Amino acid sequence: MDERCVLILHKIPNHIKVKTPARICLFGDHQDYLGLPIIACAINRFMTFDAKKNGKTFFEIAMPDIQEVRVIQLNDDFEGIGGTHDFLLAGLRVVKRYGCIPSEGFTVTITSDIPINAGVSSSSALNVGWIHFLLKTFGCNKKITPQFIAQLAYEAEVVEHNSPGGKMDQYTIALGNTIYLETGQKTKFQPLGSKLKGLILAESGIAKETIGTLKNTRELAEKAIQKVKKYDTKFEIQTAKVSDISKYVNVLDIEIRPYFEAAIKNHEITQAALSEFQKANSNHTYLAELMTKHHRILKEKLQVSHPKIDTMLEAAMEAGAYGGKIVGSGGGGCAVVLASKEKEEAITQAFLKAGAKAAYPVIISNGSSVNYEA
DSSP states (O other), X not given: OOTTHHHHHTOOOSEEEEEEEEEEEEEOTTTGGGTOOEEEEEEEEEEEEEEEEOSSSEEEEEETTTTEEEEEETTOOOSSOSOTTOHHHHHHHHHHTTTOOOOSOEEEEEEEOSOTTSSSOHHHHHHHHXXXXXXXXXXXXXXXXXXXXXXXXXXXXXXXXXXXOOSHHHHHHHHBSEEEEEOSSSOEEEXXXXXXXXXXXXXXXXXXXHXXXXXXHHHHHHHHHHHHHHHOTTOOGGGOOGGGHHHHGGGSOTTTHHHHHHHHHHHHHHHHHHHHHTSTTOOHHHHHHHHHHHHHHHHHTSOOOOHHHHHHHHHHHHTTOOEEEEESSSXXXXXXXXXXXXXXXXXXXXXXXXXXXXXXXXXXXXXOEXXXXX
């Protein structure tokens, strides 16, 4: 059946539910905005949009978790209104350009067990879920696929606000499971399934500073890459090898040198992880070691870790974790490790003793989903 059924049948559902997962970046932090690939997975922490027709001329957005209610009038054009990072209005502007025109009021109750500002993409879960709800409720002039939902969520979250982020969050949440995502001009993805087991997530309780951190690291990395390209016009970051670093290191100022090294080294780690994921029986211990190697570069080269995150990871490793890393843009947020089932409880307790706000096992999840209620 054509996914545009809502538009074709002109039937707006009375009651619709959308459920979007959180995401964990396994490999490729601070890489997607450079057009380099990432490996990330959706996990079983969710944001839920429970939407019912209200017979009004407005959306009533209820967010009981933060005790807020918002009203958005349907007769607004959504252009030129709303503050910075107003994702609800940005989503309405974007879908409208694809023929999705809200024509009936809904009361939308948004609830979530995704930790906020913790590096697991609560904001992107909001974007993806809102876009998914609008498209499935009111239809549009394109075929509605997970990739299309992800692209529109990216436009609403990043392009609309001229933000420094990439495409990882929106695509991982919309597509689900574990994916390898090529983030260049032509976005391509490769499903890696849901076989990864033994993930334990720990919340530091320290809010990350996404926009500032991303802006700073992106600017310095791009400055380094552009300087190398000026020196060698044939240089391409997408094909650079670790062995190439020595060719260009003296071209770069000390301030930007680590960002150049980090981009190339993390790219190599991501490629090694991809090769392991593609095996029939991937070695979780090796993948965890690569995660630790990735974390070391994030900590030492990009300086986006946090002492508390490092202490939590050290405690988890001492308790038997195979390896792990910080999650998200950095400066706070969460840590994640890979471990055996037998060590799960000991590692969870070790995280908590090291000061984690919360720690718990997580499993790979499907992407954003929709259900129509009677």
